[in-house]
Amino acid sequence: MVLFFESDVVQPPVTLFMGVDKYENEDLIKWGWPEDVWFHVDKFSSAHVYLRLQYGQTIDDIPAAVLEDAAQLVKANSIEGNKVNDVDVVYTMWSNLKKTPGMDVGQVGFHKESEVRKIHVSKRIKTSLNRLNKTKRSEEVNFQAERERRDRSEREDKKKLLREQKEKEKAEEKKRQEEAEMRSYNSLFSSANMTSNTEGTGYDSDDFM
16 A cells, blocks of 8 residues: 655645555565655654656756655654654665665665765654645555556657657668769769860861861
């Protein structure tokens, strides 16, 4: 089961989502999307909250207000982190999450610490949480099927782009060949290569009698 929340601090609103337990978190760690940004309370057990970026968007493009909503949500869903002020929330791209065989269910590390960002949360903001909770909905999600569908769509898009690129290159090559042929044709009939029918014959017209 996955919980979804709509953050309307930007327009159009963006969706934040998280698994309801560590087993759902484990599936999200395994079958997340490359476009997903992962949030977690630093040094405390907490929910794993995700934000799915739009095509072409980067982690540094996320509006501050959206980061604040994600941080508030992940703090509120930390048993210990929710009880204290001044906590840090770490976030990074899903592709930077590292899972090794010895880790517990739901536990995760990072491939590169340098790619981990932090946002400080001084306290719980009740109005933000109330706003988010009003939009909460739950849904059963087959993470593996969703990821495979996403990857299949990406492969099809890449094939389409490759076909279009080849067709464009073919059209450009045809155009270059036609232009080269036209230049060659024109050069044959240039004034420099033209001669009259009386040049170089050795005869005058009067001698033809």
